[in-house]
Amino acid sequence: MTYDRKIVVNENNGDSYVHVKHPSGLTILIWKKEGFTTTEALFSTRYGSVNNKFRTVDDDDYVEVPEGIAHFLEHKLFENEDCDVFELYAKTGASGNAYTSFDETTYLFSCTENYAQSLRILLSFVQKPYFTEQSVAKEQGIIGQEIKMGLDNPDRKSFYNLLSCLYVNHPIKIDIAGTVESIAKITPELLYKCYNAFYNLNNMCLAIAGNLDVDEVLKICDEELIPSADIKLEIPQIDEPENVAQSEHIEEFNVGVPIFNLGYKCKPCTGYELLKKEHTATILLKLVAGTTSKLYNDLTNEGLINSSFExxxxxxxxxxSIIFTGESKYPRVVRERIDAEIERLKVEGLDREEFEIIKKGMYGYLVKSYDSVTACAEYLLNSHFVGISAFDIQKILSEITFEDVTQGLWEFFDKSKSAISIIVPKQKGENDA
Amino acid sequence: MKIDFETKIITDGVSLNVVKDPKFNTNIASVRFISSFTGEDASARAFVPNILTAHCRKYPTRALLNRKLLSLYNATLSGSTSVVGDNYVTTITVRCINDKHAYDGEDVTAEAVKLLLECIFNPDCENGRFDDKEFEIIKQDLLDTIDSEINNKRGYAAMLANEIIFEGEPSSVWFYGTKETAMALTNEQVYDCYVDTLKNAEIKLMVGGNGIDEAAQLLSDAFASFPRPKKEEIKYYVPSPCKKEVRFVEKHSDVSQTRLSLAYKGGSGNVYVDKLFCAMFGGTPTSRLFMNVREKLQLCYSCSSYLKEYKSTMLVDAGIDKANCDKAIDEINRQLSYLSDGDFTDEELYQTKLMITGAFRSNYDSISSLCIWYDVQQSRGTCYTPDEVIDIFMGITREDVIRCAKSYKLDTVFMLTPDSQPKGN
Incomplete structure (x- = not known):
């Protein structure tokens, strides 16, 4: 089979990976890591919890599906017509798993031998959906328990409360797993509808790193991939205003110390710009509130935050958006102090020497992360989905200037577009039986 | 796979492990203090690594210490504590990039190890006290950590269950003690605990990575003149006796879902047989508990088992609707009896071996994991490589597993339930 195949090289250390646009429609990224025993493969689709409305060539109008269906579909793909996928992985010794985020669903395995057989299993089961009334009903019970587990998690509650404050219309504010009520509406027909729309190889990526042979990976892909036709998938633009829905949300929960999530809504962006903004914002956050900053040390010394602050x-x-989280007996004061520090820095300016040290530290973090085969596979996948190369991160980091970061004080921290979610302890103890 | 591993005695009670592998970008250096634990001074012991990694005499504020770490290409300095058997283990670790990745070939690793030693030997203290302000900050942080334990219902239930499972043993005390012992802590107590740890604990030094000779030498030299008092060899294995009657305990909290914890005590006397049995029982996605309690009966999202190796105890954990607890307990016990009766296939045994050996082999891909691997090997009195352990694993027979399954007896059933009505005794 002939491919559009190119080798992407990291100019700094000589690392490289292979980028293939496969005739089936799938983008394949392969990073051989010399000396490593582990292989990590991620097979992913650009489909997550926010994609609840869509249209394909088969639809006259947009279809709306129940909340939590992307996550439900992820669970259900693990069940083949004749067996459970975990049983197949058990024969090769691979450890399989999957996760659903706001905007992607990823199926993965990690192994130290028999990677070729495991890759065949991965490619095969993700391309063979099998949903029945009975299997859907079974999963509604299991996921119902997963949702209940989430309901007992105050950090998760606080996070989603913040998203509900920050976003007016966007479905990002809805829990990825949905609710017990929403998943009760899921049927095999709806699952097939979503599967056919989003599990199209043109909308997907295979990222594989570690102990492997590039040609063998491609041969397996040739044999296992079923070409996808273009179904003209359309996802409607969501009309999300720049303002926040509400500035504060307080809820009682069974917690020991109050929890807060403070967020600043920023302008949406994509691609290279997204990655540059992410790293610019990270440097700025370290300057404003990192462990070397005046603010962090003042808040710690005054007992306003503890080691959970992130x-x-x-x-x-x-x-x-920019998000601060932590525990504090005085979350509103923490918010005021962060706002005040931003205003002070706008007037007095950032510390240029500190900026250089933080950049050096971020480079160190990146270098260390290349020791992880899992991190390498994730770099491949995430960079592809934002339309850049996995090695662009280092390039972006070196390009960010002190002026870019200073500009971020105005760009990322608009007080009028901020919100805080606070979880306070219930005034109720527990009893011993 | 060949590993370049070396171990040597530096002085009485101080040993050094060195693991070299040129493929890693990260270097690691650790100092591990092992003290016998009675359960009484857990809060003070938990405090020590927190204060040692917050600042030191040379870098007397958090900001200065963290700035130094950042300038070493984001080196990280961390402290941790755990209860292993009836011992208290305090570890202080520094991780950094290896020197070949530094912009100008700086001695990052040696600098990072010097910083580690500064923090251990020259903390910011005077007249038998740590800096009062820092002491109060860390004390409040410890108290907040204890208060926040309730936020993670799985961990919270495990902590409450631990008190009952190991009642009367030092291990019943959580690694940071209780809110009361933490509240009562004084600066002098923490300082005394620090001095005691430095003087009397057995010390294991570990260095791993690429280009680490100087780091190993620095660590050896620093501890060579600190011999430990002669004492009995550390006893890691302290099996927990099984209760004569199963304890059923139910506690209540404001939760949506019941957390169920079961403890079984026994053990085959061979840790690898125990690990294999535990994985077949509830340690993999094709284990008995996953396939039956979750998939077949659909009682929960997760139901898994894990070992407390040094206490010869196997724990089972599940998040479940309260109405289904009895059904789940019956099913968990039923699956154990199936394994005891040899009601499993050779394929099931082989596939579990494959899963676990894959995990063992992956230790070759992390320098931290390799260092910990040899530390754990030494606590077992062996020095096997992951490949050698894989060979041992593959030789385990179904009879070994059956004997192991038979040895485990139910000791404790603990439930953290959402309602206010107690269920058991």
């Missing part, structure tokens, strides 16, 4: 540049699809 922050991230949060991306899901093209949605982008």
């Amino acid at each position: 922050f991230e540049a949060f991306f899901a699809g093209y949605n982008f």
Whole structure:
């Protein structure tokens, strides 16, 4: 079979991977890691919990499906007509799993031998859906328990409450697993409808890294992949305003110390720009609130935050926000102090020397992460889905200037587009039996 | 696969392990203190690594210490504690990139190890006390950690169950003690605990990665003049006695789902047989518990088993609707009796071996895992490579598994339930 095949090289350390646009429609990314024993494969589709409305060439109008169906479908693909996929992996010794995020569903395995057989299993079962009334009913019970487990998790609750504050219309605010009520509406027909729309190889990617032979991987792909026709998948634009839905949400929960999630809604972006903004925002966050910053140390010394304090540049699809999380007895004060620090830095400026040290630290983090076969496979997949090469991250990092980061103080921190979710303890103890 | 591993005695009670592998970008250096544990001073012991990794005399604030770490290409300094058998283990670790990746060939690894030693030997203390302000911050952090344990219902249930499963043994005490013992901690107690750890604990030094000779030398030299007092060899295996009657305990909390914990005690005397049996029972996605309690009976999202190796105890954990608890307990016990009766296929045995040996082999791909691998091997009195353990595994027979399954007896059933009505005794 002939391929559009190119080798992508990391100019800094000589690492390389193979990029193939397979005739079946699938993009295949293969990174051989010399000296490693593990192989990690990720077979992924651009389909997540936010894709609840779509249209293909077969539909007159947009179809709306129940919340949580992408995650439900992920569970159900593990059941073949004649056996469970885990039973197949058991024969090769691979450890299989899957996850659904806001905007993608990924099936994966990790193994230290028999990777070729495991790859055949992965490619085969994801392309062979089998849904029945009986198997759907069974999964509704299991996922119902998973949802209940999530209901007992205050961090998850606080996070989704924040997303509901930040986003007015976007389905990102809906729990990935859906609700017991929404998954009760799922039928085999709806699962097939979603499968046929999103599990099209043109919408998917295979990323594989570690102990492997490139030609053998491609040969297996030739034999296992079933070419997909273009079904003209359309996903409607969601009309999401720039403003937030509400500025604050407080809820009681069985927690020991109050939890908060503080978010700043930013403008959506995609591709190279997305990755650059993610890294610019990360550097800025470290400057504003990292362990070396004045703010972090003041808040710690005053007992306003503890070691659970974290922050991230949060991306899901093209949605982008800055999120701070942690425990605090005074979350509103933490919010005020963060806002005040941003204003101070806008006037007094950031520390240029600190900026250089943080960039050096981020380079160190990247170098260390290449020791992980799993991280390498994830770099391949994530970079493909945003339309760049896995080695562009290092390039982007080196390109970010002090001025870019300074500009972020205005771009990423608009107080009028911020919201806080707070979980406070219920005034109720527990009893011993 | 060949591993370049070396172990040597530095002085009485101090040993050094060195693992070299040129494929890694990351280097690691650890100092592990092992003390016998009575359960009384858990809070003080949990405190020590937190304060040692927060600052030191040379870098007297968090900001300065963290800045130094960042300048070493985001080196990380971390402290951890755990209860292993009836011992308390405190570990302080530094991880950094190896020097060949530094922009100008700086000595990153040696610098990182010097920083580790600064934190251990020269903490910010005076007149038998740590810096008061830092002490109070870390104390509050420890108290918040204890208060927040309830947020993670699985971990919270495990902590409550642990008290009952190992009642009367040091292991019944959670690794950071209780809120009361943490509240009562004084600066002097923590300082005394630090001095005691430094003077009396057995010390295991570990260095791993690429280009680490100087780091190994620095660590050896630092501890060579600190011989430990002569004492009995550390006893890691302290099997927990099985209760004469099964304890059923139910506690209540504001939860949506019941957390069910079962403890079985026994063991074959061969850790690899125990591991294989435990994996067949509930350690893989094709295990008895997953396939029957979850897939066939659809009682829960997760039901799994794991070993507390040094206590000869196997724990089962599940998140379940309260109404289904009895059904689940019956099914879990039924599956154990099937394995005891030899009601399993050779294929099931072989496939479990494949799954576990794959996980063992993956240790070759992480320098941290390799260092921990040899530490655990030494605690078992052996020095096998992952490949050698795989050979041992593949030689385990169905009779070994049956004997092992028969040895495990139910000791404790613990439930954290959502309602207020107690169920058992």
